[in-house]
Amino acid sequence: MSLATNLVDPTLIPASGGPPHELFDAWREADPVHWNPPHDGYRSPMPGASVDRGFWVLTRYQDVVDVSRDQELFSSHEGGPIIWDLEPPQLAMQRANIMGMEPANHMAVKKLVMPPFAAGELAAFHGEIDRAARDIVDSVAGAGECEFVFDVASRLPVYTFCKLLGVPERLHETVFTLGNQAADTENPARADQVNSAPFALLALARELAEEKKAAPDNSILSRLVHGEVGGEKLDDNNIGMFFVTLSIAGHETTRGTAVHFVRLMNEHPDQYELLLGDIDRYLPNAIEEVLRHSPPVVKFRRTAMADTEIGGQKIAAGDKIYLSYPAANRDPAMFPDPHRFDITRSNANRHLAFGSGPHFCIGARLARYQLAALLKEIVTRIPDIHPNGELEMLESIWFNAVVRMPVAFTPES
Numbered sequence: 001m002s003l004a005t006n007l008v009d010p011t012l013i014p015a016s017g018g019p020p021h022e023l024f025d026a027w028r029e030a031d032p033v034h035w036n037p038p039h040d041g042y043r044s045p046m047p048g049a050s051v052d053r054g055f056w057v058l059t060r061y062q063d064v065v066d067v068s069r070d071q072e073l074f075s076s077h078e079g080g081p082i083i084w085d086l087e088p089p090q091l092a093m094q095r096a097n098i099m100g101m102e103p104a105n106h107m108a109v110k111k112l113v114m115p116p117f118a119a120g121e122l123a124a125f126h127g128e129i130d131r132a133a134r135d136i137v138d139s140v141a142g143a144g145e146c147e148f149v150f151d152v153a154s155r156l157p158v159y160t161f162c163k164l165l166g167v168p169e170r171l172h173e174t175v176f177t178l179g180n181q182a183a184d185t186e187n188p189a190r191a192d193q194v195n196s197a198p199f200a201l202l203a204l205a206r207e208l209a210e211e212k213k214a215a216p217d218n219s220i221l222s223r224l225v226h227g228e229v230g231g232e233k234l235d236d237n238n239i240g241m242f243f244v245t246l247s248i249a250g251h252e253t254t255r256g257t258a259v260h261f262v263r264l265m266n267e268h269p270d271q272y273e274l275l276l277g278d279i280d281r282y283l284p285n286a287i288e289e290v291l292r293h294s295p296p297v298v299k300f301r302r303t304a305m306a307d308t309e310i311g312g313q314k315i316a317a318g319d320k321i322y323l324s325y326p327a328a329n330r331d332p333a334m335f336p337d338p339h340r341f342d343i344t345r346s347n348a349n350r351h352l353a354f355g356s357g358p359h360f361c362i363g364a365r366l367a368r369y370q371l372a373a374l375l376k377e378i379v380t381r382i383p384d385i386h387p388n389g390e391l392e393m394l395e396s397i398w399f400n401a402v403v404r405m406p407v408a409f410t411p412e413s
Contacts (some may be wrong), residue, residue, distance in 0.1 A: 005297075007397065008039040008051045008083070008324065014393040019326035019400055021300060021339065028059040030329060031320040033313035034321065041364060048087035055301070055320035056085060056310070059327035061352070063311055067302055067321055069357035073104045074302035074321060076359060083301045083322060083397070095239035097245050099300075099359060102239065108229040109238070110362060113220050116164050117362050125163075126369065132159050133373040141412035148385075148407045153258040154180065155253030156374050159241055160366065165243065166219025174204065181249040196242050205243035206236055246363075249297070252399060253353065254367045256296025257287070259402045261375055264290055264387045268341045275343060276383060286343035287371050292329045292351035293341050298400055299324050302354070325352045326400065382409040 005012065005023055012020060027034045037054040044050050058064050072281055080086055080094035094100040098109050103163060136155045140146040158176045161167075167175055180198035197318045205221075212222040224239050265272035275282045309315060331340040331353050341346075354361035361367070366372040388408035394401040 006039045006042075007057060008042045010395040012395050012397075013400055014395055017393070018294060019324075021326065021330055023323065024059050024136050024293065024327035024330065027057065028331065030336065032063065033058060033059045033311050033315075044084055044092075046084065046090070048090040049084035051083065052085050053320060054299075055322045056313070056315060057322045057324055057327075058310065059331070060311065061328040061331035064203065064323045065324070065356045067310065068350075068355060068359065070353075071358055073305055073308060075305050076100055076300070076302055078108075078305060078319060079301065079303040081300050081302075081359075084298065093237060093241060096388055097233075098238075099245060103358065105229055106358065109234070109242070112223050112227040112229070113242070114362060115221055115223075120367065122366060122369065124328065125160075126373075128163065129156070129160060129373050131371055132156055136195040136374065137377040137381055144411035145388060145408045146407065148178060148262060149255070149259055149284060149353070149403055150180075150376075152374075153255045154251065155366075156169050156370050157254035160370055161246055161251055164220050164366075165208075166212065166221045171204065171208075175201075175247055178204070179251060182244065182248050197342045199350055201247050202240040205240040208243075209236070210240050224345035249361075251409050252401065253296050254362075254370050255360070256293075256399065256401045256403070257290055257367075257371055258374060259294070259351075259405055260294040260400075261290045261371070262385060262407065263380070263387060263391070263405065264294065264341055271341060271343050276379065279379060282343055283372060283376060283379070284368075285345070285348055287368060287375065288351065289341065289343050289345050291353035292345070292348050294400060295325045295329055295351065295353035296400055297325060297353065297355075298396075300359075300396055306348055321359045325355075339345045375378040381412055385409040 007018065007406055018083070034057040042051055058067060077095055077100055080091055081097070081099040086094060098106060101109065113294070134154055136152055140151055146152060154176065158179065159172065162172045162175055178197045178201050182201060199346050208221055209225050212225045216222050216226055221243065224234055224242060227234065228339060259382040265275070271286075275286055293316055300323050302323065304315045304317055304319045304321060306317050307315070310321075315321070329335070332338050335345070335347065335348060354367075385407050386409070387404035388404055391402050392404035394403045
């Protein structure tokens with residue numbers, strides 16, 4: 001693989017069968033704060049977005065952590081949290097997103113929405129997640145085969161998202177469809193569909209917000225509608241972008257990790273045999289190792305607010321910083337023998353699949369519980385599950401995602 005390979009290439013991850021770790025290893029060794037130039041052949045599918053400027057790529061674990069934690073020097077608000085260069089209307093929408101808010105507003109909104117994700121309230125929701133996981137496996141267990149990504153892996157996180165946000169059951173399938181379409185940002189064959197999906201989700205969020213204004217409940221959406229930040233109500237864009245973000249990211253990590261779990265256990269039968277020998281003992285750390293080894297989210301962006309240095313490399317005010325989570329998760333300085341998949345790895349949970357610092361994923365605890373509930377049902381009831389056909393990966397600069405994985409297993413009698 002050429003060291004000149006450009007990360008702004010949506011075919012790179014499918015062509016590599018995942019993030020380009022050979023490239024990241026070479027950069028980390030010789031050029032750990034690597035300049036990725038503009039990609040002359042790349043055209044963003046999103047109106048008002050481009051990648052006309054290059055950016056610095058961080059491949060060392062500690063660099064990613066340090067930059068993530070310093071919001072004053074490395075802002076997710078100034079240029080937004082995504083690597084694209086945005087026109088003012090698009091940038092305004094990204095700044096309305098909880099991931100792109102100014103630090104004070106970000107923390108205030110986080111306090112509004114955190115209670116359902118806290119251990120106490122989440123524990124009361126465990127039984128419902130467990131039942132949903134059983135129902136999902138019930139729907140395929142007798143067939144002996146299915147398409148795992150959308151028949152199984154996608155279902156639980158979307159169901160959970162809808163329950164927490166207060167989306168009525170009649171709209172669950174709509175959110176499921178639109179969320180998946182919005183995540184497929186780089187597919188030129190679906191450009192019209194992809195570009196319209198976020199706007200459809202925004203419209204849905206506004207419709208539901210009006211319902212919550214009239215009939216408050218304990219849902220996250222109702223908390224956003226009736227809560228205040230700095231003595232003021234959140235505007236429609238803040239509420240809508242929160243809804244859009246969770247409808248995509250809220251299920252992408254959980255879905256992607258469930259798919260990578262089945263794939264990796266098939267590729268590493270010794271590890272799967274170990275897991276099956278004591279599921280309760282090994283499953284929690286196995287999930288952490290899957291998240292470390294194959295994180296679904298590839299990167300986010302920060303913008304330097306002043307001239308500075310990262311690892312001895314001079315960074316100018318306004319420069320874009322690319323936080324590479326797959327590279328950080330394979331840094332041998334943190335994870336010895338980092339390319340080895342090992343479900344007993346003692347520090348697997350130090351991975352950065354959920355980010356780091358103020359923007360650490362608010363739904364990480366929920367995602368872990370969903371994965372444990374769903375994967376325990378799978379490995380207990382259909383333990384010989386295995387890919388049964390060609391995998392299709394998403395063409396994306398955002399996600400390390402499998403979008404089609406036929407599987408087969410012995411039918412449950």
